[in-house]
Amino acid sequence: MTLVTEKLVPVTVLTGFLGSGKTTLLNRILTENHGKRIAVIENEFGEIGVDQELVIGAEEEIFEMNNGCICCTVRGDLIRILGNLMKRKDKFDYIIVETTGMADPGPVVQTFFVDDEMQAKMRLDAIVTLVDAKHVWEHLETSDEVKQQIAFADVLLLNKTDLVSTGELNRLEARIRSMNATAKIYRTENAAIEMEKVLEVEGFDLNRALEIDPEFLEPEYPFEWSGVYEFEAGDHEFSLRGNGTDETMDVGLIEFAENEFVENRLLQAVLLFSGKTRETPAGSAIEPHNDLLNRLLLAVTGENSFRIKISRPGRYALFTEHKPAEFDATLSMNDVGINPVFSRDYKPDHEHDEEISSVGINIDGDLDNRKLNQWLGRILQTKGMDIFRMKGILSIKGAADRFVFQGVHMLFDGRPDKPWGNSKRANSLIFIGRNLNRQELIDGFKACLA
Amino acid sequence: MANLSAADILGAAKSKSAFSKPKAMKFNPLREENINDHIISLKYSPDQKWIAAAGISGKIHVFDAVSGRPAHSLNAHTFGVRMISWSRGGEFLTSAGQDGKIRLFETNGFSEIETLFAGSDWVECVRWSPHSDIFASAAGKKIRLWTANGELIHDYPDQLSTVVDLAWSPASDEFATACYGGLTRWRAETTVPLHKYQWKGSTLVIAWSPNGKYIATGDQDSTVHFWIVKSGKDLQMYGYPTKVKELSWDSSSRFLATGGGGAVTVWNCEPSPQGTLPMQLNGHQNYLSSLAFQPRGLLLLSGDLDGKISLWDIGRESQFQCSANLPGEITNIVWANDNTRFAVSDGDGTVRIYSIE
Numbered sequence: 001m002t003l004v005t006e007k008l009v010p011v012t013v014l015t016g017f018l019g020s021g022k023t024t025l026l027n028r029i030l031t032e033n034h035g036k037r038i039a040v041i042e043n044e045f046g047e048i049g050v051d052q053e054l055v056i057g058a059e060e061e062i063f064e065m066n067n068g069c070i071c072c073t074v075r076g077d078l079i080r081i082l083g084n085l086m087k088r089k090d091k092f093d094y095i096i097v098e099t100t101g102m103a104d105p106g107p108v109v110q111t112f113f114v115d116d117e118m119q120a121k122m123r124l125d126a127i128v129t130l131v132d133a134k135h136v137w138e139h140l141e142t143s144d145e146v147k148q149q150i151a152f153a154d155v156l157l158l159n160k161t162d163l164v165s166t167g168e169l170n171r172l173e174a175r176i177r178s179m180n181a182t183a184k185i186y187r188t189e190n191a192a193i194e195m196e197k198v199l200e201v202e203g204f205d206l207n208r209a210l211e212i213d214p215e216f217l218e219p220e221y222p223f224e225w226s227g228v229y230e231f232e233a234g235d236h237e238f239s240l241r242g243n244g245t246d247e248t249m250d251v252g253l254i255e256f257a258e259n260e261f262v263e264n265r266l267l268q269a270v271l272l273f274s275g276k277t278r279e280t281p282a283g284s285a286i287e288p289h290n291d292l293l294n295r296l297l298l299a300v301t302g303e304n305s306f307r308i309k310i311s312r313p314g315r316y317a318l319f320t321e322h323k324p325a326e327f328d329a330t331l332s333m334n335d336v337g338i339n340p341v342f343s344r345d346y347k348p349d350h351e352h353d354e355e356i357s358s359v360g361i362n363i364d365g366d367l368d369n370r371k372l373n374q375w376l377g378r379i380l381q382t383k384g385m386d387i388f389r390m391k392g393i394l395s396i397k398g399a400a401d402r403f404v405f406q407g408v409h410m411l412f413d414g415r416p417d418k419p420w421g422n423s424k425r426a427n428s429l430i431f432i433g434r435n436l437n438r439q440e441l442i443d444g445f446k447a448c449l450a
Numbered sequence: 451m452a453n454l455s456a457a458d459i460l461g462a463a464k465s466k467s468a469f470s471k472p473k474a475m476k477f478n479p480l481r482e483e484n485i486n487d488h489i490i491s492l493k494y495s496p497d498q499k500w501i502a503a504a505g506i507s508g509k510i511h512v513f514d515a516v517s518g519r520p521a522h523s524l525n526a527h528t529f530g531v532r533m534i535s536w537s538r539g540g541e542f543l544t545s546a547g548q549d550g551k552i553r554l555f556e557t558n559g560f561s562e563i564e565t566l567f568a569g570s571d572w573v574e575c576v577r578w579s580p581h582s583d584i585f586a587s588a589a590g591k592k593i594r595l596w597t598a599n600g601e602l603i604h605d606y607p608d609q610l611s612t613v614v615d616l617a618w619s620p621a622s623d624e625f626a627t628a629c630y631g632g633l634t635r636w637r638a639e640t641t642v643p644l645h646k647y648q649w650k651g652s653t654l655v656i657a658w659s660p661n662g663k664y665i666a667t668g669d670q671d672s673t674v675h676f677w678i679v680k681s682g683k684d685l686q687m688y689g690y691p692t693k694v695k696e697l698s699w700d701s702s703s704r705f706l707a708t709g710g711g712g713a714v715t716v717w718n719c720e721p722s723p724q725g726t727l728p729m730q731l732n733g734h735q736n737y738l739s740s741l742a743f744q745p746r747g748l749l750l751l752s753g754d755l756d757g758k759i760s761l762w763d764i765g766r767e768s769q770f771q772c773s774a775n776l777p778g779e780i781t782n783i784v785w786a787n788d789n790t791r792f793a794v795s796d797g798d799g800t801v802r803i804y805s806i807e
Contacts, residue, residue: 059590063651063670074670076611076612076630080612089486115670115693116737117693
């Protein structure tokens with residue numbers, strides 16, 4: 001037997017609705033001087049303006065697999081085409097599969113998991129999804145494919161940023177983040193992006209099983225932003241430009257003690273947001289109050305100005321329902337801008353898509369292997385159709401090594417990784433899917449602790 | 451469909467072997483040539499004059515079958531050959547290309563008669579009838595039938611998805627095509643299908659039994675599907691570790707050898723494999739890539755992705771005869787009609803000719 005370890009050829013799957021800029025990005029990738037020989041499998045007639053690369057047109061053929069896994073579908077055309085391509089001596093260093101605008105990325109991804117020949121020669125690098133920042137809203141509610149393309153992505157490009165305001169972009173990013181908590185999100189104009197952000201991303205590499213945005217793993221808050229300010233006594237002008245959509249925004253203002261951290265007052269802020277609200281028309285005053293929320297009434301276009309009225313100078317925290325950046329908000333006193341001493345973002349819960357969400361679980365301790373297997377088995381059986389991606393690192397009782405895993409629908413891939421050593425044993429995992437029951441997943445997982 | 455279970459194939463095999471006194475067999479290497487390209491298709495001409503080897507990049511190399519010396523080199527396709535096929539008498543050679551073309555050559559001087567368009571960007575199959583001088587092609591959803599001059603006889607109705615394989619019946623002027631959704635049986639005379647064998651599965655290869663009674667398919671979902679041609683009844687063989695692309699019938703139509711993993715799995719199909727357990731021949735450490743029963747008799751050759759080839763005698767109690775380790779992944783094994791010579795090709799482009807002694 002010859003022991004030649006062939007380097008696996010990376011495959012990037014490019015998805016995105018028609019008009020999102022896939023062809024533009026593809027042309028950039030092909031013309032960029034990266035020294036790679038790239039083969040492109042196209043499912044849609046694009047205008048690839050480059051001819052030294054290999055472009056193969058393919059007709060998408062989705063086959064169900066009779067392997068007891070009801071949601072397991074593969075792309076027969078890819079198996080045929082890539083199987084042949086990989087036999088050629090003039091090897092390609094990189095493969096890009098461009099899907100049609102209306103494609104569910106599931107079958108493409110599963111093809112690389114299910115077919116032994118594919119796995120022996122290629123590795124799925126990442127799903128890169130382009131989003132038309134201006135028009136995606138029209139499809140976000142109605143199109144399953146758009147949701148799946150976002151949910152499956154390792155890299156999301158919010159493209160055509162030149163056509164929308166920063167506020168709108170912030171709102172879109174927040175919305176998309178709520179659906180897919182782990183993807184890297186970049187804002188692009190004309191699909192212009194550094195190649196290393198879209199190629200060789202290693203999104204399916206088990207070693208990168210968990211690079212979760214820390215913001216994501218927090219509990220959900222009814223506000224998206226807080227800023228701690230040092231206010232002088234007097235009126236401060238808080239001015240917001242209508243973002244075209246929201247007619248109100250809830251704002252809470254709490255007085256802080258000296259050197260107090262916002263973390264200590266989060267529970268109080270949550271209570272404040274679930275308590276009494278007072279409608280506050282433009283021009284009127286916002287005063288610090290521990291149990292009264294200000295519901296700012298906003299004109300959806302133009303400036304809305306409010307007075308933050310401070311009688312005692314000192315430290316105050318302002319909690320806002322939406323990110324102030326969405327409204328290009330400014331805070332000033334006598335025309336001098338005031339910046340917060342400290343500010344932070346929170347993961348929004350009110351913008352959750354009804355259907356698509358990410359559920360992250362972070363729990364210390366060791367897991368009972370048998371219980372875990374039963375639980376995971378049950379989840380994959382019953383929820384496999386709805387789970388698009390999952391990944392994580394687990395601490396199994398009695399095992400010296402970290403266990404890393406990832407999965408697509410019902411397909412699961414895992415192995416022991418490096419030893420825990422002296423580091424704290426803990427479990428982090430994430431599910432991205434449709435109709436996920438957060439509490440049920442968390443409770444189920446907790447029940448697997450040894 | 452039936453899930454196959456216990457049976458006694460070994461007993462049957464044992465009784466056969468009682469007659470022949472086992473003698474050690476070995477591979478005797480005769481000749482090797484390299485074309486420096488992955489050999490995707492390798493075929494002896496029916497008149498046994500030539501061996502043609504198709505490189506995946508687009509060239510066909512023709513060797514003298516006796517001396518093994520290179521004789522012709524044909525620039526067949528600009529973008530990859532899929533398959534080559536000889537006409538029944540060896541007068542013609544055709545190739546199917548990933549450039550959408552079929553190239554038709556005569557074999558006196560190996561000059562081209564015609565370039566034909568199969569109807570789609572990528573020609574999957576081209577196969578000559580074993581009974582007359584016509585050939586069929588499959589490209590995308592199109593099936594076409596051609597004369598030896600390259601004239602179109604039939605353009606069959608479009609199939610529902612890409613036709614992945616096409617096989618002539620060894621027993622009559624019929625052929626079968628496979629696409630997602632099952633098999634279709636056709637007659638050369640008409641474009642009306644004779645029969646549709648419906649099955650919701652993804653087929654990779656078709657193997658028609660020499661007596662024409664059965665059609666076996668190797669499938670993407672690690673199964674072998676088995677059709678009884680006349681009744682349309684089917685069986686499914688489960689339990690393979692990987693997709694099944696290697697199928698070979700013995701000349702009596704009794705044994706069907708299947709790959710789909712590292713073990714050679716041989717089914718006894720007389721009267722039916724239903725309810726039987728197959729023979730499992732172990733010895734390959736990697737997945738099989740080629741299987742070939744000899745033209746007459748029960749010798750079986752197997753080749754794998756590591757480059758190992760093995761010889762088995764299905765009629766003996768201890769089936770394993772000999773093996774050899776070659777440097778490149780085995781892509782094709784084909785027997786010569788003399789029943790003792792064979793040619794083997796690999797992924798590095800080497801064609802080796804052996805005899806069995």
